[in-house]
Amino acid sequence: METISFARGIPAPDCIPVDELAECARDVVARDGATVLSYGPVGGYLPLREWIGERHGVDPARVLVTNGSLQGMVFLAERFAGKRVIVESPTYDRPLKILAARGVEVTLVEMDEEGLVPDALERALQSGEKPAFVYTIPTFQNPSGRTLTPGRRQRLVELARERDLLLLEDDPYGLVRYEGAAPPTLFELDGGSNVMYSSSFSKTIAPGLRVGYFVLPESLEQELEAIAVSTYITPVLLGQATVFEFLRRGNLEPNLQRVSSLLGARRDAMLEALEEELPFARWSHPEGGYFIWLELPEQTDAGALLDRAGEAGVTFVKGADFGGAPNTARLAFSFVSPDEIREGVRRLAALVAQPVPA
């Protein structure tokens, strides 16, 4: 029996616009090969930096394009090594590991169905060193799929101003929306003085291109460039130029629509299957992104379920890996097909129904 994976937070193969990207890559090499196949500016391929700057209304000098946004997170963690960072919990596990490896003191702040709890952030600010920044994923969060409400967005931005705090808004999923109206980003609400913004073309075009970016205060952008130049000299310009060509041809919007319809069908299949198979559990209802957060009855240990899940032909990531409670799990619906999703949730439900051996 083939295992159905709800663990892989990656796009299904049909989400990747392979033919268009092949054309874009071929074109940029033919047209500008000597530039994009050489060493170049460490901050990124200039036309792409300019495109990103224009999209966010900032000078391109504030944009750092990295080999995936996680690479930028590594540079930021190196810059603030040994400092304190406040992080919503649960959160994406990789940044936590990156911060810990650089001796950053991480303070966790709770979130609920409406996202990061501003009162909890205020309490965390009452003691300890002033944080270098507050890390949040406000839209279709990894792992919970939750989205910070408009009221809380406003409150967070006000808090950042009052306390002279820097927020880091990690937003790789915001454009992958299948329904509903998008709330303003923290960056938009704030105007970019107290908010650093990061995003990526991993979910909107293709993760293998490894093109992500940060919009930063200009002095910090310079400092991160210095870390980048001593790490990889130059980022992967071919990937960045391929992304730029894709954007230049006007392919982004149609691709977002195509990807949203493919992923929306997967999300619907998972919501319907959960309703049918696990009516006694609770879960998030994301309007976009890749993930659903499952809360099983309190006495259920998702880790113990996972030990038996392989045999049952299904897998997921236990919520505890992201700082969640023992009865929680992250279900990624992005990779498997709607039919596999229905079958995978059936297998999961059968597993929950079985008593855990003592």
Ligand SMILES: Cc1ncc(COP(=O)(O)O)c(C=O)c1O
């Ligand atoms: C919240 C979040 N930030 C960053 C990343 C990394 O993206 P990239 O592929 O640009 O490194 C991911 C990838 O899954 C993510 O979920």
